[in-house]
Amino acid sequence: MIGIYGGTFDPVHFGHLRTALEVQEIFGLDEMRLIPCFMPPHRDEPQVAAYRRVEMLGLAIEGYPGLRVDSREIDRGGPSYMVDTLQSIRQECGDRALFLVIGADAFEKLGNWHRWRQLFVFAHVAVMTRPGFARPQLDHFFQQRLAASAAGLGQTPAGLLWFQPVTALAISATAIRGIIADNRNPGFLLPESVIEYIRKNNLYQRSKC
Numbered sequence: 252m253i254g255i256y257g258g259t260f261d262p263v264h265f266g267h268l269r270t271a272l273e274v275q276e277i278f279g280l281d282e283m284r285l286i287p288c289f290m291p292p293h294r295d296e297p298q299v300a301a302y303r304r305v306e307m308l309g310l311a312i313e314g315y316p317g318l319r320v321d322s323r324e325i326d327r328g329g330p331s332y333m334v335d336t337l338q339s340i341r342q343e344c345g346d347r348a349l350f351l352v353i354g355a356d357a358f359e360k361l362g363n364w365h366r367w368r369q370l371f372v373f374a375h376v377a378v379m380t381r382p383g384f385a386r387p388q389l390d391h392f393f394q395q396r397l398a399a400s401a402a403g404l405g406q407t408p409a410g411l412l413w414f415q416p417v418t419a420l421a422i423s424a425t426a427i428r429g430i431i432a433d434n435r436n437p438g439f440l441l442p443e444s445v446i447e448y449i450r451k452n453n454l455y456q457r458s459k460c
C-alpha cells in the first residue's frame with residue numbers, strides 16, 4: 252500500500268510531517284510519498300524554486316525510511332494535476348492499493364480539481380480531519396464510495412473514500428514564511444535541519460527593494 256501526499260511544501264513543516272507519519276502507521280502503508288507540485292493549478296506560484304522545496308523535503312524526512320520524496324510533478328513540468336500523477340504511479344505499481352491523502356479543506360474544493368472523479372479510478376481518497384470535524388453532507392457520488400472500515404481500504408486498489416482523524420497542528424507554510432520575512436524565529440514549527448537550510452540560502456526573506 253502506498254500513500255500519496257501532495258502539496259507545495261513551501262516550506263514543509265510539522266503539520267505535513269506529523270500527518271504523513273500518522274497516516275502511514277494507521278494504514279500500515281509500505282511507504283508514504285510526499286509529492287511537491289511544480290505548478291499548483293489552484294493557487295499562487297510557490298515562493299521558492301522546485302529544487303529547493305525538494306531539498307527541504309529530503310532533509311525533513313531523514314531518519315524516516317517509510318517517508319519518501321517523489322519529484323515526478325517537477326520532472327513532468329506544466330500544471331501539476333493530481334489525476335496525472337496518480338495515473339503515472341498506478342502504471343508503475345500494478346494493483347497495489349494507493350491512498351491519496353488530502354486535508355478536509357482540500358476535500359471541500361475537490362469538485363474544482365481537474366478530472367476529479369477519475370482520482371477514484373486510480374486511488375482511494377483519505378480525508379484527514381481534526382477532532383470535532385463535522386463531516387459535510389455527501390452527495391450520491393461520495394456516499395456510494397464511503398468505505399465501511401479502514402481495513403477495507405487495503406483490500407481493493409482504489410475507489411473508496413475514508414475520513415481519518417489525525418492530530419491537529421495549527422501550522423501553515425504561509426505563517427512560517429511570514430515569521431521568517433519578519434526576521435522572527437520559526438523554531439518548533441518545522442525541523443531544525445530545514446530551518447538551517449532556509450537560513451543558509453536566505454529563503455523567504457522580505458525583498459529589500
Ligand code: ATP
Pocket residue numbers: 257258259260261265266267270352353354355356357379419420421422423424425426
Ligand atoms: P500554505 O500556507 O502555503 O497554503 P500549507 O501549510 O497549507 O501551505 P501545503 O503544502 O499547501 O501546506 O499543503 C499540502 C497538504 O498539507 C494539503 O493537503 C493540506 O491540507 C495539508 N496541510 C497543510 N497544513 C497542515 C497541517 N498543519 N496539518 C495537517 N495537514 C496540513
